[in-house]
């Protein structure tokens with residue numbers, strides 16, 4: 001993205017040079033005609049009129065093609081940036097909702113089972129307070145990587161905001177969902193980052209909502225039930241998961 005923006009700067013410079021060259025060439029042409037009061041033939045008139053476009057056409061074409069290519073790639077970059085969380089590179093809240101809602105809206109998926117996790121790092125404020133926000137950011141990045149490794153596609157992983165994340169497991173049974181929750185808790189419990197020569201770790205609490213028996217439901221319901229389960233996990237002392245069956 002940064003490279004493209006630099007290229008855009010270069011293209012603008014070439015555009016300005018091209019424009020200046022056109023203006024100078026036209027002025028020079030007029031000046032020479034005025035200075036020498038040319039009595040030119042029609043052939044010389046046509047030749048002189050054609051010289052400028054012939055020499056400048058490649059430059060102009062290159063400029064226009066470059067501009068088109070860069071604007072096109074910048075538009076694509078913008079659309080990606082609007083969907084991802086810049087710190088963890090996971091889906092952001094809005095895109096996560098869109099992905100999961102799209103899955104649920106598909107007719108063939110409506111009667112399927114799925115699990116929905118809300119994951120919240122424990123006492124995360126303490127890490128910020130004790131080691132600083134940059135350390136907190138590094139922990140959030142680490143958690144994002146852990147989630148992507150443990151719950152790869154077709155599962156959908158997103159950062160809802162702050163230290164709250166979500167995972168959607170399409171077609172997952174209760175057993176599969178619970179196994180995954182156990183693995184995430186264990187991995188975070190053992191995961192350590194180095195910060196200013198100190199080892200920093202952070203556990204996670206997980207609220208799991210499982211849509212049993214393939215009942216039709218919305219992502220809002222799944223969210224509500226997972227949130228209730230998360231509340232139970234926090235109340236039970238954290239570093240654990242709780243399940244809400246619906």
Ligand SMILES: Nc1nc2c(ncn2[C@@H]2O[C@H](COP(=O)(O)OP(=O)(O)OP(=O)(O)O)[C@@H](O)[C@H]2O)c(=O)[nH]1
Nearest residue numbers: 120121122123124125126128133134136137162163
């Ligand atoms: N470093 C960093 N901190 C963030 C970010 N977003 C939110 N926070 C911090 O996350 C902390 C969340 O604190 P709390 O809501 O009290 O939660 P907690 O300390 O994890 O406590 P429990 O959830 O009850 O275990 C706050 O201190 C926020 O400032 C971020 O992007 N980076």
